[in-house]
Amino acid sequence: MSFLKIENVIKQFGALQVIKGVSIEAKKGEFIVFVGPSGCGKSTLLRMIAGLEETTSGVIAIDGEDLTHADPAQRHVAMVFQSYALFPHMSVYDNIAFGMQINKVAKPEIKARVEEAARILQIEPLLQRKPRQLSGGQRQRAAIGRAIVRKPKIFLFDEPLSNLDAELRTQMRVEIAKLHQEIGATMIYVTHDQIEAMTLADRIVVLRGGLVEQVGSPSELYDHPGNLFVAGFIGSPRMTFLPARVTQASDGGISVNCANFANPETVIDGPFARLPRPGDEVTLGLRPETLRINPEQPMLRVKVDITENLGGSTLIHARTEDGHPLVMSSADRLAIGSGDTLPLSFSAVPHVFDKDGNNVR
Amino acid sequence: MRKFTPQSALGYIVLAVFVVLSLLPLWMAIKIGMSYPDDVFTNAERLSTNAFTIGNFLRVMGLPSDIVLTAYRASPIDFMLSLRNSLIYTALTVTGQIFFSALAGYAFARMEFPGRKVVFFAFLAATMIPGIVLFIPNFILIKELGLLNTFAGMVAPSVLMTPFAVFFMRQFFMSAPKELDEAAKLEGASPFQIFWRVALPIQKGPIATLAILLSINSWNEFFWPFLVGRDESVRVMAVALSDFMSQTGKGTPDWTGLMAAITLSIIPVIIMLIVFGRQIVESLQTSGMK
Numbered sequence: 100m101s102f103l104k105i106e107n108v109i110k111q112f113g114a115l116q117v118i119k120g121v122s123i124e125a126k127k128g129e130f131i132v133f134v135g136p137s138g139c140g141k142s143t144l145l146r147m148i149a150g151l152e153e154t155t156s157g158v159i160a161i162d163g164e165d166l167t168h169a170d171p172a173q174r175h176v177a178m179v180f181q182s183y184a185l186f187p188h189m190s191v192y193d194n195i196a197f198g199m200q201i202n203k204v205a206k207p208e209i210k211a212r213v214e215e216a217a218r219i220l221q222i223e224p225l226l227q228r229k230p231r232q233l234s235g236g237q238r239q240r241a242a243i244g245r246a247i248v249r250k251p252k253i254f255l256f257d258e259p260l261s262n263l264d265a266e267l268r269t270q271m272r273v274e275i276a277k278l279h280q281e282i283g284a285t286m287i288y289v290t291h292d293q294i295e296a297m298t299l300a301d302r303i304v305v306l307r308g309g310l311v312e313q314v315g316s317p318s319e320l321y322d323h324p325g326n327l328f329v330a331g332f333i334g335s336p337r338m339t340f341l342p343a344r345v346t347q348a349s350d351g352g353i354s355v356n357c358a359n360f361a362n363p364e365t366v367i368d369g370p371f372a373r374l375p376r377p378g379d380e381v382t383l384g385l386r387p388e389t390l391r392i393n394p395e396q397p398m399l400r401v402k403v404d405i406t407e408n409l410g411g412s413t414l415i416h417a418r419t420e421d422g423h424p425l426v427m428s429s430a431d432r433l434a435i436g437s438g439d440t441l442p443l444s445f446s447a448v449p450h451v452f453d454k455d456g457n458n459v460r
Numbered sequence: 461m462r463k464f465t466p467q468s469a470l471g472y473i474v475l476a477v478f479v480v481l482s483l484l485p486l487w488m489a490i491k492i493g494m495s496y497p498d499d500v501f502t503n504a505e506r507l508s509t510n511a512f513t514i515g516n517f518l519r520v521m522g523l524p525s526d527i528v529l530t531a532y533r534a535s536p537i538d539f540m541l542s543l544r545n546s547l548i549y550t551a552l553t554v555t556g557q558i559f560f561s562a563l564a565g566y567a568f569a570r571m572e573f574p575g576r577k578v579v580f581f582a583f584l585a586a587t588m589i590p591g592i593v594l595f596i597p598n599f600i601l602i603k604e605l606g607l608l609n610t611f612a613g614m615v616a617p618s619v620l621m622t623p624f625a626v627f628f629m630r631q632f633f634m635s636a637p638k639e640l641d642e643a644a645k646l647e648g649a650s651p652f653q654i655f656w657r658v659a660l661p662i663q664k665g666p667i668a669t670l671a672i673l674l675s676i677n678s679w680n681e682f683f684w685p686f687l688v689g690r691d692e693s694v695r696v697m698a699v700a701l702s703d704f705m706s707q708t709g710k711g712t713p714d715w716t717g718l719m720a721a722i723t724l725s726i727i728p729v730i731i732m733l734i735v736f737g738r739q740i741v742e743s744l745q746t747s748g749m750k
Binding site: 171177 | 637639640642643644645646647648649653657658661662664
């Protein structure tokens with residue numbers, strides 16, 4: 100049974116519809132990440148679950164209870180804000196204890212629960228400090244502490260790491276993953292950073308323009324993106340897209356003609372859920388790590404714009420003969436300069452998207 | 461050190477002239493306050509006097525003094541009583557106005573209710589109404605309520621809120637991060653708990669500024685207390701001073717006593733300006749008002 104059930108919810112601000120009928124379910128203990136570009140409605144959807152935004156229509160149920168129009172406090176959810184939203188005039192202790200003080204929990208219990216949260220988050224020495232005396236990472240922990248003590252049914256995170264520097268972000272990402280393992284709570288996490296989505300999520304919900312584009316595990320989304328948008332959004336560096344035309348099609352595979360390929364007829368193996376027809380315009384998608392330098396049997400030639408040496412690997416930004424940008428990653432440290440021409444082949448079957456952008460597999 | 465140029469010298473000279481001009485009346489008040497009554501007219505045109513005394517100051521505060529006025533002069537005011545009344549009047553007005561204006565400002569900044577904008581603009585429009593227009597209806601109302609010569613009647617028109625204070629607080633509440641309110645809401649705080657425990661405490665700076673501005677206004681307020689608070693038991697300093705002046709009786713006004721009392725009455729305001737002056741200027745700059 101689903102623990103969180105969002106059914107066909109719509110959010111309208113005046114004439115503007117920002118959530119256009121979204122349905123999502125989450126199991127108890129699941130880590131769900133909402134990901135999408137700015138303005139896709141992911142934060143609005145999170146705030147609707149929290150009760151901070153009124154739901155125009157649809158149903159939001161938590162643990163079997165319809166809470167669509169309930170007050171935020173009645174939903175038993177806790178939220179960690181992007182800005183942390185720590186009360187600046189209170190100590191860390193009082194920040195964490197705030198909800199319990201409001202709800203008149205007995206003092207010894209407040210103390211015990213605050214100390215327990217502080218222990219989990221390793222902020223015990225900071226309890227008497229004010230938020231302004233804390234570093235970004237410490238503030239983040241204090242904000243998470245305030246969420247933990249309430250023992251909520253669902254944790255909501257609204258881009259919690261976006262104010263941290265790159266190193267701290269990686270560190271906190273791991274800590275949030277650990278926290279999820281340790282307390283096993285249901286978590287909904289909003290981010291525009293697809294790396295956070297890939298590393299943290301049990302399941303990712305990709306949103307665009309107020310609609311769900313695809314829901315699935317990180318591997319599902321990476322290996323089987325449902326459409327061009329998901330294919331381009333999930334994965335860093337981005338997938339390379341090349342236009343092509345289908346010349347022959349059978350269940351076993353299709354032949355395509357792509358202006359950039361050395362061979363005018365390139366066979367792409369099936370099976371396909373929706374078999375393209377000869378003459379169809381399609382888009383081929385190539386992941387950076389599936390491209391290889393192959394002087395013996397080159398499938399396409401590209402001109403290198405720039406190479407990035409990442410230490411353990413190399414990223415090559417290049418252009419095809421007709422000017423399409425292409426990114427390739429290699430585990431080797433390659434001695435390649437700008438302007439070099441590289442013969443490439445691909446080691447995995449390319450993704451094929453029809454002219455509406457949907458994956459045909 | 462900044463370079464001292466002829467231009468800056470000229471600037472300093474102009475500023476110095478203005479400082480002298482603005483301080484001159486104050487000095488004249490202090491000078492007369494420190495003169496013996498018989499010397500007032502003999503040295504009227506001079507910046508100094510023959511002999512200085514603090515007798516007048518002691519006298520108006522009801523303390524033993526070497527200056528004893530002869531019978532034909534008016535009876536002195538009860539300075540300490542007026543001081544107490546001024547403090548009560550100011551404290552009531554300022555605490556009331558801050559509390560209620562903060563409540564209203566918070567509501568206008570954060571709460572959603574029908575007609576919020578209309579009501580707020582009505583409030584703003586009220587700042588356009590000259591206060592003097594309201595004196596007569598307010599006076600009649602207070603009189604009918606039987607509140608003449610009571611502190612309740614004196615503070616009634618302004619104790620709840622003033623448009624300026626509401627506007628001032630609203631601006632600061634609007635610039636505070638909304639997430640703080642939302643975080644408190646998620647924790648189960650009621651709207652009043654959010655206001656009292658989160659929104660209000662983070663506005664300490666603006667509240668202090670508002671308190672100072674309102675205190676100076678209330679302390680100097682004359683006309684309304686003059687209308688409704690004539691009785692000595694509630695008469696504030698500004699009114700007492702004017703009564704003092706008009707008590708000419710058959711003889712001359714008690715100029716030395718009056719000036720001594722005026723000097724004493726501005727001391728609280730001056731102290732406040734010295735202590736909080738920088739903060740007032742900073743807050744007014746950040747709020748972009750006046």
